[in-house]
Amino acid sequence: MKALITGASGFVGGHLAKHLFSSGDEVLALDPSVDISDESALFEAMAAFASERVDVIYHLAALAHVGDSFGSSVKVFGVNVIGTLNLLESSRKMSPEAKIIVVSSSEVYGRVDPRYLPVDEDAPLAPLSPYAASKAAAEHVALQAFRAYGQRVIIARPFNHIGPGQSDSYVVSAIARRVVMAKMNGSRSIVAGNLQSKRDFTDVRDVVDAYRKMAEFGVPGVVYNVCSGKAETIADLAEKLITLAGADVKFVSDPGLRRDVEVTDIAGDSTRCRSELNWRPQIPIETSLRDVLAWWSARLTAY
Amino acid sequence: MKALITGASGFVGGHLAKHLFSSGDEVLALDPSVDISDESALFEAMAAFASERVDVIYHLAALAHVGDSFGSSVKVFGVNVIGTLNLLESSRKMSPEAKIIVVSSSEVYGRVDPRYLPVDEDAPLAPLSPYAASKAAAEHVALQAFRAYGQRVIIARPFNHIGPGQSDSYVVSAIARRVVMAKMNGSRSIVAGNLQSKRDFTDVRDVVDAYRKMAEFGVPGVVYNVCSGKAETIADLAEKLITLAGADVKFVSDPGLRRDVEVTDIAGDSTRCRSELNWRPQIPIETSLRDVLAWWSARLTAY
Numbered sequence: 001m002k003a004l005i006t007g008a009s010g011f012v013g014g015h016l017a018k019h020l021f022s023s024g025d026e027v028l029a030l031d032p033s034v035d036i037s038d039e040s041a042l043f044e045a046m047a048a049f050a051s052e053r054v055d056v057i058y059h060l061a062a063l064a065h066v067g068d069s070f071g072s073s074v075k076v077f078g079v080n081v082i083g084t085l086n087l088l089e090s091s092r093k094m095s096p097e098a099k100i101i102v103v104s105s106s107e108v109y110g111r112v113d114p115r116y117l118p119v120d121e122d123a124p125l126a127p128l129s130p131y132a133a134s135k136a137a138a139e140h141v142a143l144q145a146f147r148a149y150g151q152r153v154i155i156a157r158p159f160n161h162i163g164p165g166q167s168d169s170y171v172v173s174a175i176a177r178r179v180v181m182a183k184m185n186g187s188r189s190i191v192a193g194n195l196q197s198k199r200d201f202t203d204v205r206d207v208v209d210a211y212r213k214m215a216e217f218g219v220p221g222v223v224y225n226v227c228s229g230k231a232e233t234i235a236d237l238a239e240k241l242i243t244l245a246g247a248d249v250k251f252v253s254d255p256g257l258r259r260d261v262e263v264t265d266i267a268g269d270s271t272r273c274r275s276e277l278n279w280r281p282q283i284p285i286e287t288s289l290r291d292v293l294a295w296w297s298a299r300l301t302a303y
Numbered sequence: 304m305k306a307l308i309t310g311a312s313g314f315v316g317g318h319l320a321k322h323l324f325s326s327g328d329e330v331l332a333l334d335p336s337v338d339i340s341d342e343s344a345l346f347e348a349m350a351a352f353a354s355e356r357v358d359v360i361y362h363l364a365a366l367a368h369v370g371d372s373f374g375s376s377v378k379v380f381g382v383n384v385i386g387t388l389n390l391l392e393s394s395r396k397m398s399p400e401a402k403i404i405v406v407s408s409s410e411v412y413g414r415v416d417p418r419y420l421p422v423d424e425d426a427p428l429a430p431l432s433p434y435a436a437s438k439a440a441a442e443h444v445a446l447q448a449f450r451a452y453g454q455r456v457i458i459a460r461p462f463n464h465i466g467p468g469q470s471d472s473y474v475v476s477a478i479a480r481r482v483v484m485a486k487m488n489g490s491r492s493i494v495a496g497n498l499q500s501k502r503d504f505t506d507v508r509d510v511v512d513a514y515r516k517m518a519e520f521g522v523p524g525v526v527y528n529v530c531s532g533k534a535e536t537i538a539d540l541a542e543k544l545i546t547l548a549g550a551d552v553k554f555v556s557d558p559g560l561r562r563d564v565e566v567t568d569i570a571g572d573s574t575r576c577r578s579e580l581n582w583r584p585q586i587p588i589e590t591s592l593r594d595v596l597a598w599w600s601a602r603l604t605a606y
Contacts, residue, residue, distance in 0.1 A: 082381070082385075137440030137445040140436040148431055
C-alpha cells in the first residue's frame with residue numbers, strides 16, 4: 001500500500017511509519033512544519049502528493065494533550081477540527097479514492113457510568129475536556145464527509161497508549177522517567193498524581209497495527225475502539241515499573257499533578273476491532289513497561 | 304430577566320428580541336458586525352457587558368444556510384464552532400452564572416430511519432452537511448463547558464422555522480415569494496425544487512417562545528427539540544400558500560433547485576419541551592403562511 005501520514009513526527013506517527021515500512025508499504029509524510037489549520041498552507045503541501053495515488057491517509061496530526069487543552073481551546077480546535085476539515089477537503093481533491101484513517105480518542109466518551117464499562121462504539125459521546133470536544137467535533141467532520149461525499153473515512157478511537165518514546169506529559173511515561181531518575185540518583189521517593197485512576201492501556205505498536213488493519217479491512221463510515229478491554233490502575237502499573245526497574249522507591253502523592261476535571265475510570269470494548277479486523281494486542285504490558293524503562297534509561301544516561 | 308442576544312439582527316434574533324421586550328425583559332444585543340470567530344474581537348465586544356449581570360445569553364449568531372455550507376465549510380466552522388467556543392469562554396469570565404441558550408439545529412440528526420420518527424433528543428447525531436456537522440460540533444463545545452466548568456448551558460434543537468421576515472433562501476419563504484410575485488405579474492407557473500420532502504415546521508414566534516421558556520425553566524446540560532411533532536410535505540404547504548394567496552398557478556419542478564445531499568423526511572418529538580417547559584406551539588400553520596404571504600406582499604409592493 002502507498003500511505004501518507006500526517007503527524008509523522010509525533011510519538012504514534014513514528015511508530016506507525018516504522019510499522020508500515022516493515023510491512024512493505026510505501027510511506028509518504030506530510031511536512032510536520034505545515035500548520036494544518038491553515039487551509040492554503042495545507043492545500044499547498046498536499047499538492048506535492050497529487051500525482052501519488054495514495055491508497056491510505058493516516059491522519060494523526062493533532063494537539064493531543066488533554067490537560068494543556070484547557071488553556072488553549074481555540075488553538076486545539078483550529079488544529080484538531082479545522083485541520084481535519086482541511087485535510088478531508090484537500091484529499092477529496094487529491095486522492096478521492098483513498099481510505100482515510102481519522103484518529104480520534106477514547107476521551108470522547110467522557111465519564112462513563114461503571115455499569116456501561118467496557119464502553120463500546122455506540123455509547124453517547126460526552127467530552128469533558130476541550131481536547132475531547134475537539135475530537136468529537138472532528139469525528140463529525142469526518143463522518144459528514146463520508147455521508148455527503150462518499151470519502152472512505154474510518155474513525156479510530158484509541159484508548160491510552162504506552163510505549164518507548166512517549167513524552168513524559170503522559171502519566172505512565174512520566175512515572176517511568178521518575179523511577180529511572182530515582183534509581184540513577186539514589187532517591188527513595190517520587191511524586192505522582194492520581195494513582196487510583198483506572199485506564200485501558202495498549203502498547204503503541206499494537207495501536208499502529210490496528211490502524212494498518214483498518215486501512216486493509218476497515219469499513220468506511222465505521223468507528224473502531226482500539227483498546228485491550230482491561231482497566232488497570234495507575235498504581236498497579238507504577239508498582240510494576242518499580243519492580244521491573246529494580247528500584248527501591250515509594251510514591252508521594254502530589255495533588256498539584258491532579259486535574260480537577262478528569263476522566264477517571266475507563267475501559268473499552270474492542271470486540272469490533274477483534275472480529276472485523278482480526279486484530280488483537282500482542283504485546284504484554286510487562287514488555288511495554290520494560291521497553292519504556294529502557295528508553296528512559298538510554299535517554300537519561302545520554303545526557 | 305436581563306438578556307443578551309448574539310445574532311440579534313437575524314431573522315430569529317429579531318423575533319426573539321421582540322418577544323423578550325413584550326415579556327418585559329431587558330434586552331442587550333451583541334454588535335452584529337462583530338466577527339465571533341475572532342477571539343479578541345469578541346472578548347472586546349463582550350467586555351461592554353461586563354457590569355451588566357446578564358441572566359441569560361441567547362446564542363443565535365451563526366452561518367445558518369445548509370446549502371451554502373457545502374462551499375464554505377471552513378468559514379462555517381469558524382463562526383459556528385470557534386465562535387461558540389469564544390462566546391462560552393468570554394461569558395465564563397463576564398457572566399459565569401448566566402444561563403446560555405445555545406441554538407443548534409435538527410439538521411444534526413441527518414437522515415433518520417423512518418421507524419425512528421419522530422426523532423427524540425437521545426437519537427445518534429449523523430450530520431449530512433458541513434452546517435449540520437458544525438452544529439453537532441458546537442453542541443460538544445457547549446456541553447463540554449457545562450461538564451467541565453459548570454456553565455449553565457442549554458441546547459435548543461429547532462426544526463424548520465417559518466414566519467414573516469425569513470430569507471427566500473429557505474424553501475417555504477421562497478415559494479411564498481414566488482406565489483406573491485406570480486399573482487402580481489399574472490404568471491401561471493412557478494418553479495420549485497423537491498416538493499416531496501417532509502419537514503416539521505414551527506412558527507418562528509413559537510420557536511422564540513420556547514427559547515425564553517428554556518431560559519426560565521430549562522435544565523442546564525439538557526438538549527431540547529423545538530418542533531411541532533408533525534411532518535408536512537413542502538407540496539402541501541405550497542398548495543396552502545396558493546389557496547391562501549388566491550393565486551392561480553402551477554408548479555414546475557426545477558431539478559437545479561434540489562440538492563444531491565439532503566435530509567428529506569424529518570419530524571421531531573417535542574415531548575421534553577412540552578412536559579418540562581410547558582411549551583407548545585400556539586400558531587396554526589395557516590396563520591404562519593398567511594403572515595409570510597402578507598410580509599412578501601408588503602415587501603414586493605414597496606419596490
